[in-house]
Amino acid sequence: MSGINDPRLKAEELTVETLAGIDHDVKVLGSKSYTNRQIAVAALAALSGKEGVIDGALISDDTVYFTRAVESFGHVSAEIDHEAARITFTPTGKPMTAPQEEIFVGGAGTPLRFLISMAGLAEGTTTINGNARMQERPFGDLLAALPGLGVEAVAVRGNGSPPIRVTGGNFVGGKTKISGAVSSQYTSSLLISSVLAKQDTEIEIVDELVSKPYVEMTLATLAEHGITVERDGYRWFKVPAGQTFKGGHAIVEPDASGLSYFIAAAAILGGRVTIPGIGSTSHQGDVGLVEVLGRMGAHTEVTEDSITVKGGALRGIEVDMDAMPDVVPSLAAVAAFAEGPTHITNIASLRVKECDRIAAVTTELRKMGVTVDEYDDAMTVHGGTPHAAVIDTYDDHRIAMTFAVMGLRTPGVVIKDPGCVAKSFPAFWQTLDTLR
Numbered sequence: 068m069s070g071i072n073d074p075r076l077k078a079e080e081l082t083v084e085t086l087a088g089i090d091h092d093v094k095v096l097g098s099k100s101y102t103n104r105q106i107a108v109a110a111l112a113a114l115s116g117k118e119g120v121i122d123g124a125l126i127s128d129d130t131v132y133f134t135r136a137v138e139s140f141g142h143v144s145a146e147i148d149h150e151a152a153r154i155t156f157t158p159t160g161k162p163m164t165a166p167q168e169e170i171f172v173g174g175a176g177t178p179l180r181f182l183i184s185m186a187g188l189a190e191g192t193t194t195i196n197g198n199a200r201m202q203e204r205p206f207g208d209l210l211a212a213l214p215g216l217g218v219e220a221v222a223v224r225g226n227g228s229p230p231i232r233v234t235g236g237n238f239v240g241g242k243t244k245i246s247g248a249v250s251s252q253y254t255s256s257l258l259i260s261s262v263l264a265k266q267d268t269e270i271e272i273v274d275e276l277v278s279k280p281y282v283e284m285t286l287a288t289l290a291e292h293g294i295t296v297e298r299d300g301y302r303w304f305k306v307p308a309g310q311t312f313k314g315g316h317a318i319v320e321p322d323a324s325g326l327s328y329f330i331a332a333a334a335i336l337g338g339r340v341t342i343p344g345i346g347s348t349s350h351q352g353d354v355g356l357v358e359v360l361g362r363m364g365a366h367t368e369v370t371e372d373s374i375t376v377k378g379g380a381l382r383g384i385e386v387d388m389d390a391m392p393d394v395v396p397s398l399a400a401v402a403a404f405a406e407g408p409t410h411i412t413n414i415a416s417l418r419v420k421e422c423d424r425i426a427a428v429t430t431e432l433r434k435m436g437v438t439v440d441e442y443d444d445a446m447t448v449h450g451g452t453p454h455a456a457v458i459d460t461y462d463d464h465r466i467a468m469t470f471a472v473m474g475l476r477t478p479g480v481v482i483k484d485p486g487c488v489a490k491s492f493p494a495f496w497q498t499l500d501t502l503r
Contacts, residue, residue, distance in 0.1 A: 071149055071493050076486035076489050078485055083480045084474075086332075086476070089332060093326070095342055095345075097320070098125060098323065098324075099177075099324065100281060100322075100324075101284060101351075102124045103129070105124070105319060106133050109154075110143050111263060112156075112311075113159075114142055114188075115314075117158065118155070118156060121155075123320070124152050126152060127489060127490060128173060128493075129175040129490055132173050133177075133178035133182075136182055136195075139170055140165070142163040143159060165193040169230065170195045171197065174462070176201065179229065180206065180250070183256060184259065187213060188235055188260055188263055192234050193232070194223070194230055194233075204229075205228060205419055206227055206228060211245070212243045212244065212245040212253065212257060216268060217238055217240070217265075220234075238260065243257070246272075249419065250277065251277055251281045255281060257270050268306040269305045271302065277392075278352065294306075320351075323351035323394075324351075324353045324394060325491065326342045327353060328397055328469065328495075335404050335476050337378030339375065341374065342374045342375075343373050346369055346374060352391045356394045360376055362386070363383070363384055363401065364405075365377065381401065381406065386411055388412070392414055393420075393465065395417060399411065399428050399469070400470070402448035405448075408450070409447065409450070410445065412445040420463070421463040422462070424466070436452070436456075437449065437451055455480060455481075458480060464490040464495075
């Protein structure tokens with residue numbers, strides 16, 4: 068179920084059909100975060116002649132951009148099988164060199180951050196760019212950390228945002244410091260590429276690291292491929308030199324961000340949804356939404372390989388979402404139907420996502436008659452009875468999917484630009500159909 072030929076991806080708008088209730092097992096596509104990490108590792112493993120196969124991969128705009136980007140360095144070729152959800156990487160035997168053409172990754176934030184460090188391993192000068200929104204997003208903390216490791220990386224316009232120009236081939240390693248306050252992906256980017264540095268690499272986090280589970284996912288992926296990283300909590304990491312990625316076969320578990328829409332639907336509609344293939348052993352921070360929904364009154368069950376959410380009488384809560392910002396829109400959708408206010412804190416990082424998600428969720432919920440208090444790093448959603456509205460999606464997949472779920476209960480919800488879900492979940496509308 069790739070979803071790439073779904074005509075709804077090309078529609079200008081889509082009216083969501085309501086549902087009376089649900090009682091379903093839902094198969095969710097592979098984790099975007101894990102797929103991106105496996106792509107990076109497989110591409111670097113090719114430098115030592117290792118082939119790599121990623122099964123259960125999420126094939127979406129972001130991961131396709133990333134796959135084609137790593138191919139442009141010339142040292143690896145890749146085959147994407149949409150139907151099998153498989154990406155195969157084969158070494159070409161050539162060195163990793165900067166492509167002559169600019170690398171363009173659209174709105175793919177994680178790939179762009181990973182590519183900046185990876186370009187430091189490639190001989191020559193690499194220029195990496197993205198869409199208009201990406202050219203507004205901050206990358207300065209990562210750019211400031213790389214010179215300490217021997218890599219020159221600068222924002223072409225001097226504003227800390229793409230296009231980024233990286234002069235590679237001298238990724239020495241050593242010691243560097245980086246802020247973790249804006250994005251954990253900067254740290255993940257350094258951790259992955261530092262494996263191939265010429266000497267040990269030490270990374271000191273100078274403040275509080277946000278979205279910590281994403282770094283855990285990076286460390287788990289590296290460990291899966293035979294890489295050892297020393298650490299002191301989230302303050303200091305050391306990547307010993309001389310290690311090589313083992314390559315081989317990797318299997319990606321379902322996407323916790325993607326499943327959030329379906330467990331939110333269960334909570335909103337008072338039905339049951341079970342997601343197989345992911346459970347209590349997952350490193351994905353977004354699985355934590357299950358516990359949050361339980362606190363709100365939903366009935367939850369998590370086993371080693373499944374997650375089940377059943378609806379219940381929903382009530383507002385106060386919750387810190389620093390560890391799982393991507394599912395804040397899903398939580399806000401549930402909160403709109405709960406009794407009382409839900410105060411969602413520590414979410415400043417949402418201001419610099421594909422759109423300003425705090426502002427976007429606030430604006431669109433208000434269109435539906437929901438009272439929302441907006442703060443710099445928080446929001447309070449006052450539950451009630453949302454009504455019909457035409458939803459602007461801001462070219463943001465998560466806004467489209469969130470309000471589609473609200474439309475399962477609220478008649479007359481129209482989603483503009485439904486095709487923007489292709490960024491992370493091309494089969495979203497087909498998967499939503501399975502609830503019927």
